[in-house]
Amino acid sequence: MKSLSSHIIEKLVINKDFKIDKYNPDELNGDNEILYNSQDYDNEDDNSVAWEDCDEIIMSINKEYDYFLMTRFKSLRNSKDLEKDLYGYSPCQESNDIHDLINIDPITKSQGLEIRLTGGHIEIDAINSGSRATYYIYALSHKAYDDISAWFEGGDEEVESLDFLFKPGSILEITQK
Numbered sequence: 001m002k003s004l005s006s007h008i009i010e011k012l013v014i015n016k017d018f019k020i021d022k023y024n025p026d027e028l029n030g031d032n033e034i035l036y037n038s039q040d041y042d043n044e045d046d047n048s049v050a051w052e053d054c055d056e057i058i059m060s061i062n063k064e065y066d067y068f069l070m071t072r073f074k075s076l077r078n079s080k081d082l083e084k085d086l087y088g089y090s091p092c093q094e095s096n097d098i099h100d101l102i103n104i105d106p107i108t109k110s111q112g113l114e115i116r117l118t119g120g121h122i123e124i125d126a127i128n129s130g131s132r133a134t135y136y137i138y139a140l141s142h143k144a145y146d147d148i149s150a151w152f153e154g155g156d157e158e159v160e161s162l163d164f165l166f167k168p169g170s171i172l173e174i175t176q177k
Contacts (some may be wrong), residue, residue: 023139025171026043026077028120033176037114054115060177067145069165071136075121076171082162087135089148120173136175162177 038134041047071079071142079085112127122137140148147170150159164170 023166023168024077025147025166026075026119026121026136028171028173029175031117031119031175033117035115035117038112039114041059057117057176058115058122061139061174064177065139065174066142067140067170069138069140069144069148069171071138072133075136076165082165086162089140089145089152117174117176120175121171122174139172140168141172141173 022080035057036050038047038051041050052054069089070087071082071085074080074085076082082086112125112132116123121139124135124137126133126135144164147159147164148162151162
């Protein structure tokens, strides 16, 4: 009869390549809420009211978090090349407006725009002149913002890659208050 420890060791050897990957910056919570969809409204007044409601939520998120990161086309988790997929990062303390990062123009809004709060981050599907892009906005911790600034400025030799974005605590969960 085998002892318990030998069973455990056998399981570890058999499953040595199996990795438990618990931290996923794209799924920090189970939320999935559409904040705005320009295709849902036939008349301009209803569309304007819905946009103002969404804008109010975005501005409350802007007040709650200090730093943001945006990727285009691919989420953090699905990106194969973070440096290429990063679209921008913003210290909202300086600009005091998340719109500087989002930069939604009226043409995009009228042609097709959907804004969602999904998994603890914001997703924006935008259709503009027939092209389509999805933008992902994440809230950054102060440390993660310092590290990403150092990475792009090239001054800090301790930041060798963007892998710190996948460490727990780097990406903060965005929630609607």
